[in-house]
Amino acid sequence: MADDRAATRLSNLWDDAKAGGMSEAERLVYRSNILGSDKRVTNYGGGNTSSKIRQKDPLTGEEVEVLWVKGSGGDIATMKLDGFATLYMDKLNGLKKLYRGLEHEDEMVGFLPHCTFNLNPRAASIDTPLHAFVPRRYVDHMHPDAIIAIAASRDSKALTQKIFGDEIGWLPWKRPGFELGLWLEKFCAEHPEAKGVVLESHGLFTWGDTPKACYETTIATINKAMAWFEEQTRGKPAFGGAAVKSLEPAQRRTLAAQLMPVIRGLISQDSHKVGHFDDSQAVLDFVNSNELRPLAALGTSCPDHFLRTKIRPLVVEFDPAKPDVEALLAGLPAAIEAYRDGYKAYYERCKRDNSPAMRDPNAVVYLVPGVGMLTFAADKATARISGEFYVNAINVMRGASAVSTYVGLAEQEAFDIEYWLLEEAKLKRMPAPKPLAGRVAFVTGGAGGIGKATAVRLLREGACVVLADIDEASLAKAEEELGSAFGADFVRPVRLDVTDEAGVASAFAESAVAYGGIDILVSNAGISSSAPIEDTELSMWNRNLDILAKGYFLVSREAFRTFKKQKIGGNIVFIASKNGLAASPNAAAYCTAKAAEIHLARCLALEGAEHQIRVNTVNPDAVLRGSKIWTGEWRAQRAAAYSMQPDELEEHYRKRSMLKRGVYPEDVAEAVYFLASEMSAKSTGNIINVDAGNAQSFTR
Structure with a gap:
């Protein structure tokens, strides 16, 4: 059924040789991992598995039956024993005996x-009773598109x-919990020959008397559903056929x-979001279809789906046959505000006396005919x-609407899961977001010493980072x-020559498609040169100004x-140099270009302030270790300028510093x-020298 993966x-990935030497607990991990390895079996983080294992009680020394079941959180594809x-x-x-009723x-x-x-210490999940009360030793609960x-x-x-x-x-729809566990127990007692059960609007439970039998029943059941759907839908157009045609791939990415960035800005006023773009065939079949709007309005069915995607998406009105981009962008604020109003109304209709406060009312999923799907969340x-x-949900709608009528989960049921007090408690237990969570940084010279160290620092604080560099080999190594x-998810490489105007625009467009936009530009691309003025060729002079002045201008302009x-504001940090403030012998081209950077930053700070765009500068000096500019002639040239050997240069700079x-x-x-974070939120137009102290470069 569904998308072309189902062809x-x-x-059957079970390997007797591997499983034979494992303990019961290890076989549970093995079974879980091979089930989770195919997203047609269950989605990320979804589904759970269990085994009932005889073990020695550490208190009594007697053998007891222990339920091993996937704990709260985690993904069965990668989870381990813990x-x-x-x-x-x-x-x-x-x-x-303690249960007092529904x-x-x-x-x-x-x-x-x-x-x-x-x-x-692993917390048990809400699904624990469902596994406990099925009177079989091995139980799988999966969310396959074909079954849902x-x-x-x-x-x-x-x-x-x-x-x-x-x-x-x-079994009819029932929210996961103790009651559903009792329902499953009753079903098994009344149907002892059954190998599993379909839960309405939810998924599949299967079981067996051995781990292998349980696994094979799960796979066989899903395959049987897939085969049936393929037979029933062969030759039928998906979703009532196409209403519009897709734009060409390059056009789709350009429009995305x-x-x-516009959508991101509109929905990031309270907390920054990061975006993702998907124009896979399954998505295009849906967004281009005659049934897009009525099906999208019904919302998703499986709780796992709408907890991740909200109850329904926002359909962005766009005609790819008459692509009026200006009108599309102009209409976004009203469309997003209308969605927010609708979400608030949904909350007011369905809230209980003890419901948690309303959460972010913005859509997560944005469907654009002819283009694809955009999703936004707190991180990439x-x-x-x-x-x-949502692709899972598309596949479900595709199958259900082809053979019957698709039914989304009832609104009140959906709300009661979305605003379940147990779910709220789980959210409150999550660690606080890192300082740069939801931020996107674009770092030029990102594969070099300072650039890569900067990327690491920003990544550690939760940012996504676009590594931009002209050196493809170093870029690939840094990405890995x-x-x-x-x-x-947090790192994207882009080859970039900062002196290429079209290339700069293209790199920022790639960043927009990858993450939805940017928040931080670290302009760090650099070269070095050294020669007495009479030996400084025009090409050397131009190259310094091209990369260190024009290049900084081009990336800053695109960031603005x-x-x-x-x-939603923005942040630019220039990596200039002590040489932008303090002259050095035999480096006129380099020093002049660095001085231009510093003054450009000051100009941009003036222009950006009213838009909450901060622009600051860091002036390093003598950063030899890990720096690519010190691996070539520059080291020898600077050593010659000070009449010493190249390997003496680092110690010379250390001793020369005040500290x-x-x-x-x-x-x-x-x-x-510091300059990219909220710690310096009220600073712009500033310079921080990182040079271990040099009186000549004191700012005045």
Whole structure:
């Protein structure tokens, strides 16, 4: 059914040789990981698995039955042993005596810690009773698109019976919790031959008497649903056929680059958001279709979907056959305000006496006919994952509407999960966001010593970083290093010659598509040269001014354009030099260009202030370690200027400083972070010298 991934069946990844030498707990991890390795089985962070394992009680020494079940949070594709909660089965069964009925269901979560086995610190999830009360040793709960398409159909019970017969049962919608656990127990007692059950608007439960049998039942059940949908939908147009045609790929990205900073600015007034763009075929089939608006208005069905994407998306009105971009951009403020008003009305209609306060009323998902899907969240990973969840929802709508009528979750039910007090408590337990969370930094010369150190410092504080550099080999190495350390979502490389006007514009457009815009520009691209004035060739003079003056102008101009589109302020930090304030022998071209940078920063600080754009400068001196400009002729040239050997230069600079200390890339990065963060929110037009003290470069 769904998208073109479903053209092939799920593979049976179980390997007896691997599983044979594992402990029961290790086989649970193995089963979980291979299930989660294919997003057609379950979405990121979704689904859970369990095993009931006989273990020695550390208190009594007697053998007891222990439920190992995915704990709160985590992703089954990558989780390890410490991702599972462990609970005494006899204590879990004993909770049934304490259960006071549906109105008091939530209080049962508070009893789960009392059932903990072996002091395991992993918190048990709300789904724990669902696994505990299924009277089978091995249980899988997955969210496959093919199954949810059945579960979200108006006649889902009849479809389940038609496709699976008595092998897989059906239960009506019930919010996860203790009551649903009892429902599953009752179902199993009444249908002892069943191998699983479809939960309306939710997903699939399957079980088995061995880990392998449980896994294979899960895979076989999903494959059977996929095969049935393929047969039923073969030759049928998706979503009632296309109403519009897609723009060409390059046009789609160009339009996304224009749209995303504007949307980002409109929804980031209270907290900065990061964007993600998806123009995959599954998305285009939906946004171009005749049924886009009625289906989008119904909202998503599976709780996992709408917790990530809100109950429904915002459809941005756009005709790709008559692409009026100015009208599109002009209409965004009203469209976004209308969505916010609608969300507020939804909250007021559905809120309970004890509901948490309304959260951010802005849309997460933005659907643009002919272009694709934009998603925005507090960080890049969440924005990307939210998009993946909505693709799951698209696949569900595609399947359900092709064979039946798609049904979204009832509004009150959706609200009661979105504003569930247990969900609110979970949100409050999350760590506070890092200082630069939601910010996007663009660092030129990002693969070099100061640039990479700066990127590391900003990444450590939660920023996303675009590494811009002309050196492709160094850029690839830096991307690999930083992506591995901080996550691939947070780092994007772009090859950039800062003297190329079109290239600069293109690099910023790439950043807009990758992250939605930028908040921080660190202008750091640099070269060095040294020669007496009579030996300074015009080409050397021009090259210094091109890179160190024109280059800084071009990237700053493009940053200003983005900042003004977003209307949420901005921050520019120039990496200039002590030589911009203090003259040095045999370096007229370099010193002059650095002086130009400093004065350009002052001019920009004046222009940017009314728009909350701050512009400041860091002046390093003698940063030899890790710096690419010191690896070539510059080191030898500067040594010659001071009549010494190149390997004596670092010690010379240290002794020359007032503090008698070396200056390193990390020292410069610390100053950049200060100027890029809210710690310096009321500073602009300033210079920080990071030179271990040089009286000549004192600002006056």
